[in-house]
Amino acid sequence: MATTGVRLAPLAPAEALRPARSLWRDAWFQFRRHRLAMVGLFTLAFIVLATLVGPYVWTQPTNDIDFSRSLLGPSFTHPFGTDDLGRDMFARALSGGRISIAVGLSAVLIAITLGTTIGAVAGYFGRLDSPLMRLTDLFLSLPILPLLLVIIFLFRDTLRAALGPELGIFLMIVAVIGILNWMAVARLVRASFLSLKQKEFVEAARAVGAPHLRIILKHILPNVLSPVLVAATIGVGGAILTESTLSFLGLGFPSDLPTWGRLLFDGKDYIDFAPHWAIFPGLCIFLTVLSINFIGDGLRDALDPRRGL
């Protein structure tokens, strides 16, 4: 005992000098070394900031019709050009980005909540595992896009009448994208729960009498957080793509409340003589999703427990 005490003593001050290291600090350190992820982070921050603050700085109206300046190419007064009704595309892209990003975030919030709940219940309670996984498999074999199109087509008018044109369509698109995209997260969470619930710390928690809910929320769930975070990040990109696809097929947001996908849809018939109309919104979607995917990749590397520090 004495010898160990002697050997440990000189180490203690050095130990105290080192800053406290937490998982998130380590992860951030690792993340910063991923060059593309950092580029993605800055690009995304710039785009999000532009859509949030931009409309207050760039005060051109989004819905002002002026035929004298229709279909103008990009210039200093109209960086993204104008559409057939002479509306400033830059202003429309800024406000459209707000909706696109909001749809992505909200849809993923729904998908993550559903997926984590279902995955946790399936992984923790053995009896519910098989039925819940059958349900997951069923959802995985649904043809997502056709089903989305049909649901929106059937219920669009009812919801628009009930909740107003803007809120109604927003809630519906967010809800259906969320409800049809939780499966990957559920599988992931279930797999982690299955292995974690066998671990000693869970056994210890159960031994001191912690109720199931507390074990799930306080003991197991925090250990599942990093893969869920990665899935959520990439999911935001996926949801933005899905929304823009719906809008591009004419079954998303209306023209007076345009998202990037809708702007592209409106511009696609003019690509031979006004290509800027479709290209700029397309580039916005592309840059946003690309940045999100790079961030997701960086996060995956940074949160991987097998990484060497």
Added chain:
Amino acid sequence: MGRYILRRLLIAIPTLIAISLVIYIILSLSPIDPLSAFGADPRVPPEIRENIRRSLGLDEPLHIRYVKWLTAMLRGDFGQSFLSHVPVMDLIAQRLPNTLAVVGVAYLVGVLIAIPIGMISAVKRYSLLDNVATTLAFMGFSTPTFFTGLLLIIIFSVNLRWLPFIYDSNLKITDLGSLGLQVKQSIMPIAVLALFNAAVLTRYVRSEMLEHLPLDYVRTARSKGLVERTVIIGHVLRNSLIPVVTLIALGVPTVFGGAIVTEQIFRVPGIGELLIRSIGNGDIPVVAGVVFIFSVLVVLFNLVADVLYAVLDPRIKYA
């Protein structure tokens, strides 16, 4: 082996029934009156309208209507289009080959691009080629398919005038010239999907190869004196492709979604284009039929992937 396939088939049947139930519930919950196409005329008196309802079986309870709908579908009777009064089955049968051709060729091209690039990317990790391939792959699956399509049109149809951007469905292949035209008009719709597939698959192949490269069996292969080429292609690649098959299967719904988009952009007369058109016209029987066919295709391809997986990986138990 036979028993394994049979078991997979037996699982596919309840899945399809459940999917059909989901589709039916969604359609029957819809606030759109199925009679709107027939009975919207205000001159039709209410009692006649009621008679039409009864003759169509709309007064029966939901579960009976569902069973009738399902059994009719199993006989291949999908009903008639509200608009053209052509049986839905005929409409789908006309267009399905186009969709399958586009999706099939796109998958093939995607795999042919992805395997060599993913393999070299993994073997020469962090090399210039790997970095370029990785960046291109990220760009590939971050670009919405409709945007790729529009960019291709702007470059190859509008500026270079090399390729037509409307697919001519009346084109008959009679000689070399018309075959050339068919190839020319198919390039862009297929390229849109193929590029997306290639991007996704390259990442899969690369990461699976990276998992396998440090394993013991690779060292064994090298130490018994095999040429590096044989080790990589004959040993690592073969084993890495097994999980890729499953990942491909999971991506099938996305690819059919992409087919809807590419058919819509280039006006390829496939079932995706039929779906969008029927939704626009409110033609519910066609919409229901096409969505169900999409489900059948997804389940079918998953089944094929499961069987392939078992063939490729002898560790899968057939019991």
